[in-house]
Amino acid sequence: MGFVKWVKNLFNGKKELSLSECVYNLGIDYYYKKIAVDTCIDLIANSISQCEFQTYKKGKSVRENNYYLLNVRPNKNQNATEFFHELVTKLVYDNECLVVMIDDQLLVADDYTVEEYALKDNIYKNVSVGDLTFKDTFFESKVMHFKLRNERIIEVIDGMYESLGKLLVSTINYYKRKNNKRLLIKGDFLRAQDDETQKAIDEMFEGQLKNWFDPDTEGSAFQLQEGYELDDMSDGTQSANGNSGLSRDIADLINDIINYVSMAFHVPRGLVKGDVVELEGQIDSFLMFGINPITENIKDEFNGKMYTKEEFLERTYLKIDTTQIKVTDITKLATALDKLFAIGGITINGIIERLGGEPIDEEWANTRYVTKNYERADAIEGGDE
Numbered sequence: 001m002g003f004v005k006w007v008k009n010l011f012n013g014k015k016e017l018s019l020s021e022c023v024y025n026l027g028i029d030y031y032y033k034k035i036a037v038d039t040c041i042d043l044i045a046n047s048i049s050q051c052e053f054q055t056y057k058k059g060k061s062v063r064e065n066n067y068y069l070l071n072v073r074p075n076k077n078q079n080a081t082e083f084f085h086e087l088v089t090k091l092v093y094d095n096e097c098l099v100v101m102i103d104d105q106l107l108v109a110d111d112y113t114v115e116e117y118a119l120k121d122n123i124y125k126n127v128s129v130g131d132l133t134f135k136d137t138f139f140e141s142k143v144m145h146f147k148l149r150n151e152r153i154i155e156v157i158d159g160m161y162e163s164l165g166k167l168l169v170s171t172i173n174y175y176k177r178k179n180n181k182r183l184l185i186k187g188d189f190l191r192a193q194d195d196e197t198q199k200a201i202d203e204m205f206e207g208q209l210k211n212w213f214d215p216d217t218e219g220s221a222f223q224l225q226e227g228y229e230l231d232d233m234s235d236g237t238q239s240a241n242g243n244s245g246l247s248r249d250i251a252d253l254i255n256d257i258i259n260y261v262s263m264a265f266h267v268p269r270g271l272v273k274g275d276v277v278e279l280e281g282q283i284d285s286f287l288m289f290g291i292n293p294i295t296e297n298i299k300d301e302f303n304g305k306m307y308t309k310e311e312f313l314e315r316t317y318l319k320i321d322t323t324q325i326k327v328t329d330i331t332k333l334a335t336a337l338d339k340l341f342a343i344g345g346i347t348i349n350g351i352i353e354r355l356g357g358e359p360i361d362e363e364w365a366n367t368r369y370v371t372k373n374y375e376r377a378d379a380i381e382g383g384d385e
Contacts, residue, residue: 041089048295051322056317076105091294145301323354
């Protein structure tokens with residue numbers, strides 16, 4: 001029973017609506033878009049959560065309060081991975097995300113109102129996190145306000161999907177219709193039109209045909225009585241190639257949805273589908289076009305709000321190391337690390353940290369070394385004496 005029938009019953013004395021009578025199912029086409037969007041969000045959020053948020057004080061790497069907040073636990077109820085998943089999800093769906101700091105905790109706002117100004121700080125009011133709404137007024141310089149782009153990309157995807165989704169549903173429905181069983185029954189149907197006779201005939205056909213059409217029934221028999229003929233008029237039995245072509249059309253449409261969503265988020269479509277072909281190239285592209293712009297946005301906002309201009313110019317700031325996203329075989333790094341160490345580009349501790357180990361608490365491990373093969377260019381006079 002649907003809503004309209006329930007309204008009619010309301011006037012007949014029935015004022016309750018059971019759960020089974022009021023079920024609204026989302027169209028199956030919606031889930032194809034949702035799984036593509038959510039997969040892209042998960043890839044971006046998981047990648048950012050693997051980054052190390054490095055904090056520096058006058059050019060030297062330090063691990064203080066900001067390092068702990070961004071890498072371990074931004075607030076009492078979330079770890080860093082959960083925090084950045086929420087941040088990225090809001091950033092994608094809403095095109096913006098507000099983060100406030102309360103009692104030395106970073107919190108992602110669920111809702112807020114903003115008064116925008118041109119020459120002074122914007123003002124944020126009615127900031128809510130979960131069931132809690134803060135009475136305080138927050139100024140722009142005291143919050144982290146992230147914006148993804150000028151236009152909400154999710155609205156662009158929804159607009160594109162209005163036509164593509166309809167085409168997908170139409171193709172799926174047509175596929176179902178072509179595979180439906182259609183029987184033509186010929187016989188003498190001149191009979192008494194009383195209810196008892198009609199009920200007996202209906203039970204005969206429906207009872208036998210129910211098992212005949214059930215795909216889960218391993219075997220079925222139909223008792224065809226004398227004077228009746230049964231012809232199978234189903235499209236599926238007449239054109240197997242046509243059905244195969246239709247299923248490929250549906251798969252191609254789903255692939256198109258994944259391709260368009262991947263393009264919108266700058267995520268290689270192979271990563272969304274789980275392809276491992278040319279994986280290294282896909283990850284490089286993902287880092288360059290999908291991750292680095294977002295991490296740059298996050299880094300700039302945190303540096304602009306958590307540090308003063310004077311501190312930043314003195315090299316007290318935040319950096320985001322995205323190199324840990326890409327898993328590289330240690331044997332492939334050996335030659336490059338050896339060359340970097342030989343020219344003084346990296347210390348022993350630097351090598352250990354990039355391999356995931358803990359640094360050595362020794363002065364020589366933080367010293368840079370240069371082989372004797374290298375010398376200053378202006379020191380070479382040329383020619384032998």
